[in-house]
Amino acid sequence: MIVWLNGTHGVGKTTTSALVQQMLPGSRVFDAEKVGETLMDIKPGLPATDNFQHWPPWRPLVVETARRVLDYAGGTLVMPMTVLVEQYWREISSGFAQHGVPVRHFVLHADQETLRGRIAGDAVVGPDSPFRLHYLESYAEAARAWLHAEAEVVDTSCLTPVEAARQIVLRVEGGDGVGQKAKST
Template sequence: MINGAFGSGKTSAAHWLQSLIPDSMIFDPEEVGYMLRNIIPEEIRLKEEQTDDFQDLELWRILVVKTAEELKRRYNKSLIVPMTLYKAEPFDYIFDGLKRLDPDFFHFCLIASETTIRKRVESRGDLFGEWYQEHTRRAVPAFDESKFQEQILTDHREPSEIVGMILDRIYNR
């Protein structure tokens, strides 16, 4: 699991890792969130789920774990799971669920400053508008909690260096 704020380098690291780890595949839980957003109209969601954040959908966290379980069972591949997951309840549920699926489970939290995140978001053609700012301001301080302590600072690091650090940790426990 590669966790971190939007723009911290998760997707880049995931794609590099997928090319370097034999029998691996990327499972992006955002796709589950997009599916749920398309099939569950906001007006029928529970009041606490009427936000713009997948983490607030209880069904999202359940389906993330169930989908990972089915992918693992059916294809028997190592899953590389990039996601921004900083709220305690969904993090604990998904973390525990993924850990049960694989005894060799790792969680890495990529950390970057708001300045770096803004630069990366804008370099990929997105506007670092209100939505990104709000989520960045919530996520960055949340990742200081002890549950996110397998941290890799990505400011001033190339994706190859970040991937090297992850691989070193995985293969040299």
């Protein structure tokens, strides 16, 4: 199974994914950004873009890498990755469906004020990361247009990362589908 943690940059996906992995037996974290980094290392480089997700190979490579890891190791992959383009999410989710890999798609959500505060106070990435701030409006638009309808939303505005992870694990282990949306194919 895939537990995909979506949401804008700075919402806490990386922190939450590590906690989910600790709480969910037999799980591993796979950051799909590493697939993008591999593509960015190709020399000479691929066509210029401001986001490796725009490269057509990224999406099927994420699916193929994740399914191969699951075939090899079993268990659950916790995948923290922002995907705000609906077509890209559809390609990824239908790729998993074609291989019979179930996906629980969660969106970590926080209001804009909370997000800006978290980004400004991030000691690891640094305050007011232009990259993270750049995606706040794109996230808000995706949330309104399609993203929240395609996932189980976990509002982290008033939750600690541990509390958010616990909510996700309870939903996954309980299989109750609270807030679960129809799988896109």
